[in-house]
Amino acid sequence: MQGRFLSFEGIDGSGKSTQARHLAEALRAAGHEVVLTREPGGSAGAEEIRRLVLEGDPARWSAETEALLFTAARRDHLERTIRPALARGAVVICDRFADSTRVYQGVTRGDLRALVDALHDLAIGVEPDLTLLIDIDPAEGLGRARARAGTEQRFEDMGLAMQERMRAAFLEIAAAAPGRFRVIDGAGQPDVVAARVRSALAADWR
Template identity: 45%
Template sequence: MSEALLKHPRLISLEGGEGAGKTSAIVAIRELLQARGHEVVLTREPGGTPLAERIRELLLSPHEEALAPETELLLMFASRAQHVREVIRPALQRGAYVVSDRFTDSSYAYQADGRGLDRALIEELERKVVGLKPSLTLLLDLDVREGRARTSGRDLWPDRIESEQDDFFERVREGFRKRAVAEPERFRVIDASQSPTAVGASVSSAVLQWLESSA
């Protein structure tokens, strides 16, 4: 794969911490794009293909053996490489919009800011393994404690990431916010403390403005 990092005009990602409401926001984006006559492919990370979903299980299932941060990062990029090759690139090549629940920004926030891994390593993997970045990234920003309260009781057994402590998620949130400040032309920050209806409206408005500015 080429090492050039292409910002693709039909690739949209949603980012945010636990409980931020990305699932509902993605539905709002799909409805807006479909109403304008576009094919829309919804997908998620880690996952998106049968093999990538199996890697997701490895990443999220609690283990008796602790998962090293480097292992977590490389599994994320193994899943992402399969996802890009099998789902994202083919959809973009046929003219569809791709909306992904998480993309490489999550690796910077979770593995660099959250785990303390070398950002340069992630940058190299992004160039050599992924080769794509979204033209629009919607960051659903939410207070960590509120997000944890929303997800409390959602699953009988929290997954490996959900079981982390608040200080980890504070670092992740700050990582996302720093990326949004560094790339204001790509990021739109949405206040996810609003009601689901209000968040959906804010997301739709941001996407519509982006579409009109890109026309």
């Protein structure tokens, strides 16, 4: 039996990672096999690329180079983690997928959407069955993201204007694919947002 592929998207600090974990726990409690994974990452090779693209100076890579690196990581992730899990009937919940590359490299750092889409069509060729976009005010999201300790701050260091452009780009992509996207208000405590996620899934989960 083919599984189901769900992705969570949102700007930095939106709470999408927390909500992906909440949903994975709820589905496991309901008896589903769930593979919770992330991008960039989710496989050994992709995790190595993650360190290259999320750490270091904000100007470390050009947007074109980033698009290539993210696509390479996604291909390895797809081959080694996502497809095998779906083939055995698992639910795959991915913290970011191709929509993040469409936004981060295809829109906010230059007019590279055509390149990003071409790379996706050539090397990936799949979309999630459903994407949950956790929408939040960019200033609040950036504050949350900067409060986190860690070395993966390269995109947060690009500032509030970048977060604002990313939010607008995510909402534009969601509006263009209403059958795949569910936009979730990310304001409030995590359990409140989790209830919104479950409500949004109720009509789709059979």
